[in-house]
Amino acid sequence: MQNNYICKWVPWKGEFLKILLELEASPEPRNCTWCGNDRVYRCLDCLHQPLFCIECCQKSHESLPFHRIQQWTGDFYEESALHMTGIQLHLGHGRAPCPHAIAQAQQAAGEPPPMDDQEWEDVEDIEENPKHLCPPVGSRYLTVMDVTGVHFIVVNWCGCETAETRYILLLRAKLFPSTFKKPSTAFTFAILDDFLRDNLECGTSGMNYYSKLLQITSSVFPHLIPDRYHELLWVVQKWQYLKLLKWNGFCGTTRSAEKGRLALFCAACPQPGINVDTNEDLDQ
Ligand SMILES: [Zn+2]
Ligand SMILES: [Zn+2]
Ligand SMILES: [Zn+2]
Numbered sequence: 001m002q003n004n005y006i007c008k009w010v011p012w013k014g015e016f017l018k019i020l021l022e023l024e025a026s027p028e029p030r031n032c033t034w035c036g037n038d039r040v041y042r043c044l045d046c047l048h049q050p051l052f053c054i055e056c057c058q059k060s061h062e063s064l065p066f067h068r069i070q071q072w073t074g075d076f077y078e079e080s081a082l083h084m085t086g087i088q089l090h091l092g093h094g095r096a097p098c099p100h101a102i103a104q105a106q107q108a109a110g111e112p113p114p115m116d117d118q119e120w121e122d123v124e125d126i127e128e129n130p131k132h133l134c135p136p137v138g139s140r141y142l143t144v145m146d147v148t149g150v151h152f153i154v155v156n157w158c159g160c161e162t163a164e165t166r167y168i169l170l171l172r173a174k175l176f177p178s179t180f181k182k183p184s185t186a187f188t189f190a191i192l193d194d195f196l197r198d199n200l201e202c203g204t205s206g207m208n209y210y211s212k213l214l215q216i217t218s219s220v221f222p223h224l225i226p227d228r229y230h231e232l233l234w235v236v237q238k239w240q241y242l243k244l245l246k247w248n249g250f251c252g253t254t255r256s257a258e259k260g261r262l263a264l265f266c267a268a269c270p271q272p273g274i275n276v277d278t279n280e281d282l283d284q
Contacts (some may be wrong), residue, residue, distance in 0.1 A: 023049065032056050040099040041085065042077060044068045045148060046252060057085050064129060065153055066146040066188065079218070081132035083152045089142065091169040092158020100159030116168070129224045133217075143226055144175065149217035150225050176239060178231040185231055192239040206233050 032039040032053040036209040037050035043060075045067040052060060061067055065087055071080035091096045135141050145150045157166060167177045177183035191213075191219050198204040204212075210229045214222035244262040245251065270276045 024075065024077075026134070027051070030072070034060065040072050041069050041080065042072070044070065054085050057082070058087050058169055061085075061087055065089060066144060066151050068148055068150050079130065079132050081151065083136050083141070083154060084132060088154045088156055089173070090156045090275055091166075091173055092163055093159065097156055098158040098160060098163075130218070130221060133221060133224050142175075143185045143228065144188065145213065145228060145232065147187070147192050147216075149193050149195050149213060152227070176235050178228070185226075185228055186237050187232065187239075189239075192236060196240060206236070 009178070030039050030051060031037065032055035033050040035053060037056075039053050041054065041057045042049050042051045043057070045064075046060070050060075050234060057069065061082055063128040065082055067082060069085075070077035070082050088097075092098050128276075135143070136154050139154050140155055140157075142155045144153055150197055165170075165180075166183055167180045168226070170177045170183060174185040174189045176189065176192060178185040178187070191269075195204075195206075195209050199206075207229065210232055211222075214225050217225050233256055241262075245257060248262050250257055268275075272278045
């Protein structure tokens with residue numbers, strides 16, 4: 001049955017292959033999908049992989065900053081990254097920039113990114129790395145793990161007097177910080193859910209999942225990507241615990257989750273005195 005299904009498809013394989021190759025090529029004329037200007041970037045994660053000029057690439061990805069893009073070199077498309085187009089993440093005023101952000105950014109220019117003591121940064125031989133795998137220079141950036149790979153993004157934190165702490169600003173943007181005082185790494189809620197599903201349904205270990213993430217980011221230079229494997233394990237444990245607390249109604253209450261209170265009740269499991277005789281020896 002299965003062989004029959006594949007045999008029927010074989011005469012069409014050439015047509016399928018032709019379209020796959022056409023998708024690799026640069027269409028002519030190269031005009032921006034939005035404004036008609038000469039287009040340089042194409043997004044692999046947007047439907048129909050549209051081509052954009054730099055301004056439209058920024059605008060169209062303000063709320064999709066973790067899409068993977070490529071840049072036209074004149075001969076071929078090479079791997080690129082949205083942080084290279086100048087895209088920034090504004091935290092504290094929805095998607096709008098904080099009125100204090102410009103002054104804050106000027107002050108931060110030239111300073112190394114702030115990090116908690118618990119984190120470390122692999123910056124060896126960074127000038128030799130492919131550009132899309134290098135963090136933005138002279139800016140405060142965040143390393144973000146998403147299902148689309150590992151990304152760098154310049155962050156404009158809210159600088160208002162009433163600003164919430166940074167880890168809360170990140171959580172409101174659906175980014176889970178790996179540390180709390182001066183977070184420099186965050187995980188999207190999507191990747192945490194994806195890891196838990198992979199772990200449950202496919203038996204994927206943390207090491208294998210992180211290895212997959214490196215391959216998605218760069219199959220050629222996975223060793224150049226910052227190592228956040230241990231951060232993934234720490235954050236996933238917190239995420240799973242928080243979800244169990246939420247599902248079991250422990251939000252907004254002072255009562256603590258006693259032993260067994262976060263587990264699902266199974267009516268079929270042995271319950272002495274209810275579905276099992278207390279005098280019965282269960283080992284026999
Ligand atoms: Zn454009
Ligand atoms: Zn896109
Ligand atoms: Zn602000």
